[in-house]
Amino acid sequence: MKCKYRIAFCGVFDLVNYGDHLFPVVFDNEMRRRGLEYELVLFSNNECIQEFNGTIRVYDIKKLEQMHIERNFDTIVVGGGEIIHFYYVNERKMNSLEFEKYSIPDLWMIPSIVSFKYDIKLLWNAVGVFGEFDTKQRDVL
Secondary structure (H helix, E strand, C coil), X not given: CCXXXXXXXXXXXXXXXXXXXXXXXXXXXXXXXXXXXXXXXXXXXXXXXXXXXXXXXXXXXXXXXXXHHHHCCCEEEEECCCCECCCXXXXXXXXXCCEEEXXXXXXXXXXXXXXXXHCCEEEEECCCECCCCCHHHHHHC
């Protein structure tokens, strides 16, 4: 019996980083291998078309809550290496040589808040933690 799942997948899919782009690909392959029927919707800090695939739309993470209200996500997945921290990093924009301040914390904090607020399952997919947390940061966690 197949089930239909609507899954929001949050991570760094809007920057030129091949490793981060593999997270939803591996997840997708594992879901198909298990014979599950699903819709996978990607979220990052910037809305774009995914760089290495060129056909998958990536939505702005700040739209996650509104899109949940409209689409009713069953699960939120957060995936990516070393994204659990409180720092902005300078990253290169897609299709550009310019760098921008990039809010990594939005990629796990917003999904965590939306998950808690609407009682949605939250899965952490091979996330990494970047360094140690200071006292104030530990209190948030």
